[in-house]
Amino acid sequence: MSRIVGVKLVYRCSKNIKPNESYVYIANHQNSYDLMTVSHAAEPGVVTMGKKSLKWIPIFGLIYWLSGNILIDRKNTGRARDTLSATGKTMKKRNLSIWIFPEGTRSRGKGIQPFKTGAFRLALSEKKKIVPVVCSDITNGKIKFNRWNNGIVIIETLDPVSIDPQAHAKHLAEQFKQDMEITFKRISEEAERLSEKK
Structure with a gap:
């Protein structure tokens, strides 16, 4: 789908990702183009955790739900915790990896926003390694549908972190945010340079 909007993807994946091991993936969430960019990094056996309202999006919502992805009610703290607990059991039973956008909402060109703690609580309770996935800056203004070349987007899946x-989940959220911001800045600058050369 990225080709349709004229974006070339450069994907780099850590060689330390083991195919049969389950992880908690965390990724930065920028805008609706994430569906065509950062989703490229989802390995086999990975399902995402998304907000419950996604199921009301025509066609996409049904496909999202039928694909085994997990819907969470963020407005109801009790239900959200129950969903995390059920997700942990599903991870064990089906040896799945879970993909979460810890920002909880799209940043819309404002860099990486503060992380919520759900992904880190899940990793702690299930004793799973965390795999950061970082996508370079792709703000709405950079993509124009009237041209074939809308530049390069770099996605990096980093090493799993024990x-x-x-x-504490809150401290982990802050630390991973800081670490991912460093990668985000580096690959965004690189993507900008490569796009200018094209």
Whole structure:
């Protein structure tokens, strides 16, 4: 789908990702183009966790739900926690990896926004490694549908990170956000340089 909007993807995946191991993937969430860009990094056996309202999007919502993705009610804290607990059980039973956008909503060109703690609570409770996935800046204004070349987007799946079982989810959220911001800045600058050369 990225070719339809004139975006060339450059994808780099850590060689330390093991195909039969389940992880908690976390990725930055920029805008609706994520469906055509950062989703490229979803490995086999990965399902996403998204907000419940996604099911009301015509066609996409049904496909999203039928594909085994997990819908969470963010407005109801109790239900959200129950969903996390059920997700942990599903991970064990089906040896799945879970993909979460910890920002909880699209950043819309404002860089990486503060992370919510759900992904980190899940990783702690299930003793899973966290895999950061970072997509370079792709703000709405950069893509114009009246041209074939809308530049290059770089996506990097970083090394899995083992976490201290005694760590607090809030501290993990802050640390991973800081680390991903460094990668985001680096690959955004690189993507800009490569796009100018095209």
